[in-house]
């Protein structure tokens with residue numbers, strides 16, 4: 596039995612106050628709505644765009660990075676919807692941020708994915724912004740200490756992963772939330788770190804050839820993070836094998852332990868969740884499900900996007916719809932492409 600001393604109660608109250616701000620750390624994804632906004636002056640940093648008061652302060656000190664942060668939010672939202680377009684849970688509720696819908700608050704693996712992709716897109720975009728000179732907050736990243744093999748030299752301007760990581764941890768209040776004793780905050784902290792880990796491990800090198808008529812006798816390379824879609828794909832795999840955990844106390848310290856006894860450890864770059872997901876078949880506000888009625892499905896597939904699984908056995912209705920697309924495009928010198936519009940009848944299947 597845990598005793599509630601005065602000290603505990605004071606801590607709890609402080610936590611609740613702080614938490615209103617910190618616990619919902621992906622609200623900043625709402626910046627995708629104001630992505631065309633200009634970030635020039637500290638006055639442009641407002642809580643109304645989905646920033647917490649801490650993030651407003653960070654924004655004021657790093658205004659020249661905020662356009663990058665806003666673009667990162669758009670990339671994150673897009674990637675989530677793209678990865679889940681053929682799933683029952685299709686990441687559509689993410690567009691209601693900064694209002695957080697139930698599916699992103701209950702502690703499920705969907706929430707885990709969203710926190711992971713949010714920090715991954717942030718570190719990726721910021722590290723890249725440094726190397727392409729989109730901000731004056733940072734410049735090229737350092738080259739790895741390990742001497743390269745003979746066939747290339749380090750050169751050029753690499754993604755600044757160190758800066759990207761520092762900024763991501765700052766912006767997501769990582770060092771505060773990782774010390775939380777609250778289960779969901781612990782989960783968000785873990786998945787935030789997992790997202791940055793996945794991005795960092797994607798690091799490869801990009802190269803350029805020099806030498807007589809492109810002979811590539813001299814090659815310079817610089818560290819470069821993988822394409823963001825690749826990182827999103829990796830995170831989707833990790834969503835599939837996310838680890839269900841429960842909290843336990845060890846020598847007064849709260850930590851997670853896997854529910855499944857066969858899972859021996861929780862790697863830093865894997866996603867964790869504390870609450871089983873609903874099947875997302877029918878609408879249930881309390882569970883955070885909007886259901887799959889009306890969703891398009893593939894009649895010939897027995898996979899997640901197939902009508903069997905998507906429609907949860909309710910069946911589907913088929914209809915013919917006319918779609919329009921550009922076709923018969925011709926190139927005119929110089930420099931114009933003209934297309935016709937073709938229409939086509941396609942059969943679509945929608946869940947009942």
Ligand SMILES: *[C@@H]1O[C@H](CO)[C@@H](O)[C@H](O)[C@H]1NC(C)=O
Pocket residue numbers: 676680685686687885886887888889890
């Ligand atoms: C996701 O599914 C809902 C219905 O369940 C649908 O209204 C919405 O358009 C879908 N969103 C995307 C991005 O596919």
